[in-house]
Amino acid sequence: MINISYSSLKRDIRLGVKNLLLHKLRSILTMLGLVFGVGSVIAMLAIGEGASEEALARIRSLGSKNIIITSKKPISEGAMMNNNIRLSVYGLFYNDSVSIQETIPTVSKVVPVKAMEKDARFNNRSAVLRVVGTSADWFSLVNRERLAGRVLNPSDIAYSKSVAVLTEKGARTLLANEGVVGEILRIGGNSYEVIGVIRHEEASDSGMQMPDRDADVYIPITTSRLHYGDIYTQNKAGSRSSELVELHQIIVEVSEEKYVERTAETIQRILDISHKKKNDYDVSVPLSLLRQAEATKRTFSIVLGAIAGISLLVGGIGIMNIMLATVTERTREIGIRRAIGAKRHQIVIQFLIETLVLSIIGGIIGVGLGLLIPYAVTTFAGMPTVVTMWNLILSLGISTATGIIFGLYPAIRAAKLDPIIALRHE
Numbered sequence: 001m002i003n004i005s006y007s008s009l010k011r012d013i014r015l016g017v018k019n020l021l022l023h024k025l026r027s028i029l030t031m032l033g034l035v036f037g038v039g040s041v042i043a044m045l046a047i048g049e050g051a052s053e054e055a056l057a058r059i060r061s062l063g064s065k066n067i068i069i070t071s072k073k074p075i076s077e078g079a080m081m082n083n084n085i086r087l088s089v090y091g092l093f094y095n096d097s098v099s100i101q102e103t104i105p106t107v108s109k110v111v112p113v114k115a116m117e118k119d120a121r122f123n124n125r126s127a128v129l130r131v132v133g134t135s136a137d138w139f140s141l142v143n144r145e146r147l148a149g150r151v152l153n154p155s156d157i158a159y160s161k162s163v164a165v166l167t168e169k170g171a172r173t174l175l176a177n178e179g180v181v182g183e184i185l186r187i188g189g190n191s192y193e194v195i196g197v198i199r200h201e202e203a204s205d206s207g208m209q210m211p212d213r214d215a216d217v218y219i220p221i222t223t224s225r226l227h228y229g230d231i232y233t234q235n236k237a238g239s240r241s242s243e244l245v246e247l248h249q250i251i252v253e254v255s256e257e258k259y260v261e262r263t264a265e266t267i268q269r270i271l272d273i274s275h276k277k278k279n280d281y282d283v284s285v286p287l288s289l290l291r292q293a294e295a296t297k298r299t300f301s302i303v304l305g306a307i308a309g310i311s312l313l314v315g316g317i318g319i320m321n322i323m324l325a326t327v328t329e330r331t332r333e334i335g336i337r338r339a340i341g342a343k344r345h346q347i348v349i350q351f352l353i354e355t356l357v358l359s360i361i362g363g364i365i366g367v368g369l370g371l372l373i374p375y376a377v378t379t380f381a382g383m384p385t386v387v388t389m390w391n392l393i394l395s396l397g398i399s400t401a402t403g404i405i406f407g408l409y410p411a412i413r414a415a416k417l418d419p420i421i422a423l424r425h426e
Contacts, residue, residue: 042370359403
């Protein structure tokens with residue numbers, strides 16, 4: 001049984017450090033492989049984690065219990081009214097939202113969304129704003145920070161009130177430095193009182209269109225229908241094209257997360273029947289996208305870690321190479337120690353201590369480098385990075401394990417040297 005006392009271990013550590021300091025440059029060059037290996041592992045995982053978390057956060061903002069149905073223009077739609085006017089009829093209907101609410105028991109809320117562009121004016125300033133007509137439940141389904149005033153309530157919808165909630169983007173576009181809440185805006189020829197401001201959500205590249213992507217102002221959907229109807233007309237090159245789209249989106253909230261995917265399938269079947277498989281809508285499930293994104297994130301992290309781990313492998317090979325050279329250089333010393341009674345395990349411990357010192361110091365410096373690179377990437381490139389304590393501990397642990405694994409063979413080889421042959425070595 002191997003018995004190691006604290007005093008002998010302390011002596012071995014002191015001796016190991018002394019031996020390394022005798023060859024400072026060689027020790028530093030040996031550590032460099034581990035320094036860059038640990039640093040690259042931490043940096044690559046931090047950059048990958050940051051990119052993944054940003055995408056996941058955008059998907060989570062849509063709600064894990066939500067289903068988003070979006071109108072889309074099919075390849076062939078509508079009918080010619082005459083030689084110069086074409087009416088395209090496609091997309092979701094108000095009846096779709098009613099049938100989903102009334103026929104599917106797992107649905108708790110259904111929010112209709114209608115989007116349009118309208119000319120808006122305030123005093124001597126004018127701009128084209130993206131107006132979204134929706135219900136009061138929209139603001140509880142899609143999380144947006146309220147910056148001032150209030151949001152739409154059921155009374156605004158029931159009485160078709162001429163009130164508007166601006167995004168911060170819309171407020172900056174039209175009101176500039178003016179007071180916001182209580183102001184009267186002219187939107188599409190109608191007057192609206194501004195009752196609140198919410199934070200604007202930037203466009204997402206998550207593969208799903210945000211319900212309020214690029215939105216500037218929200219009004220009650222009943223008011224939207226009363227003031228602007230459902231037909232949007234556009235004049236181009238001497239001809240007039242019109243589109244009849246009742247709803248651009250329907251957001252469905254499911255009572256429990258476990259029913260989301262089953263409910264999405266039911267909605268798909270209901271709409272296929274009512275739309276006669278016209279293919280003029282898409283059903284998107286944030287929960288499914290979230291699961292796919294999380295699986296992709298795990299795969300991405302494994303791939304990045306494996307690529308960066310090659311640097312650690314190279315560093316380990318460097319340690320083994322140097323330690324084998326050290327064994328050759330110190331063959332006579334090993335023979336003398338064995339001759340005066342040193343056990344084989346003491347020789348093994350002596351060499352392992354040296355490799356551990358190299359790997360631990362290299363790992364600590366690598367952790368510092370790994371923290372510096374993500375900071376620089378975030379500061380100068382504007383990319384989000386996430387450094388977790390788990391990644392730091394894992395990288396340092398791998399560095400230490402690399403030192404032990406790659407230092408074990410040279411240590412055992414040194415311990416197995418024949419004392420007589422070692423003493424004859426020149």
